[in-house]
Amino acid sequence: MQQMISLQDLTLWIDEFLRNLFGGTWALLIEFVLIGLALLVAYAVLALFLIYAERKICAFFQCRIGPNRVGIWGIFQSTADMIKILLKELIRINRADHFLFRIASFIVIIGSICTFAALPFAKGIQVLDFNIGVFYILAISSLGVVGILMAGWSSNSKYTMIGAMRSGAQLLSYELSCGLSLLAVVVLAGTMQVSQIVEQQSDLWFIFKGHIPACIAFVTYLIAGHAETNRGPFDLPEAESELTAGYHTEYSGIQFGFFYLAEYLNMFIIAAIAATMFLGGWMPLHIPGWESFNKVMDYIPSFVWFFGKTGFCIFLALWVRWSFPRLRIDQLLNLEWKILMPICLINLLLMSVAVIF
């Protein structure tokens, strides 16, 4: 573990430098601003990259090439899209509830950014590290549904209303199996602090350590998390063929961009949480007893591990998205209440038994 590059040294050095220069209070304020800025930039850059990656992978699944005109291999396609979306007009909707209409997109994106802040990106890079980290993640990530319901209600349109209602039903029910499968990990780890959970996977990742219950929890979390991002076979809230675009039909310009951004980053967040909880986060693959193998693995930087595992989970999500047809609303709720939740509850019991004995 000693060889791994820790970015904590860098952050501590910046902290000390600012404290010497400005003194306690000002240094703290400046750090807040710096961290906020860094988070927002990371958020935007990741979103651009994710949009590009998604379009490319979707194209591959459909035997197409995908964006390939803007820049080499089309890598600036999403940047061009961003500039376009920034230049668009914000259309004022007739007889809409303008206050709710305007703040809905902000609530969605605030929920997404606050969850984003709690992710451990690399060794020593984690903004929020509470002792109730998992609880915080679950709570704040379900803030988005409020924004979605607001957007659907305030747009004064039947499509957005139906989309938002479906989204509400879907998110509220899948939140349960999401939480229950994460609880299985909490039972295994014995802590809710995200950094502790990652630290405990230094000898072996939880998906291997936790035997069958951890594998089941991983799969159920991926399914439930996938449903929470409103994508893939669970994209009822924005079913293009029936509801135009669902809850964000009436939005334009950067407000639509916020929904778009939040959707992609939610996909990243779900994948990152799955990677952190089950696949060890930034922790390299360590196998007890194989000392030289572990040392070689330590030479790979921690953020490469984190983004590699997250990328793997994102690819799984896209793979599922292009494989399965969309579910009906009753099938969707059947899947959650009759199949996923019983499995999660039994799995939690199994995990407790496995931890005790």
Added chain:
Amino acid sequence: MKALYNYIKNIVIGIYQLMQGMYISMLNMLRPKVTEQYPENRGKKQYGEWFRAMLVMPHDVENHHRCTACGICMNSCPNGTIKVESNMIKDETTGKDKRVLNRYLYDLGSCTFCALCTQNCPFHAIEWSNDFENTVFNCQKLVLKLNKEGSSLMVKKTENKE
């Protein structure tokens, strides 16, 4: 008990079938891509005989075509795209009247590429080319004269060979 057994059996079957679906979509992903990179592969790709881009009249090296100006193509064309203008001249050897092609006019603007003309031509005088870049700036330029300047009918010997 039976219900529980069925419940678990359905879940297992469902997972197996979902895995099958994912396997198939993965095979699709690994397949070669079918997108045409148009301006880059310009002129490199031949689409074969089925591709109906424009009507042409093939000429051999001695500037001979096979059109006898019988007008079957003109009559079979449903929207009057083809106009065959012919002259009657007296044949020196036999002394009979003979129809000779003067101008073969083809209006690309009204052609629906139904290929009735090429199917009905008894002498295979006209065929379709792969040359699909047909855009011009005004519609007068869409009316094309297919027979080349100074061309004449192929001699009968080669015709019989066909």
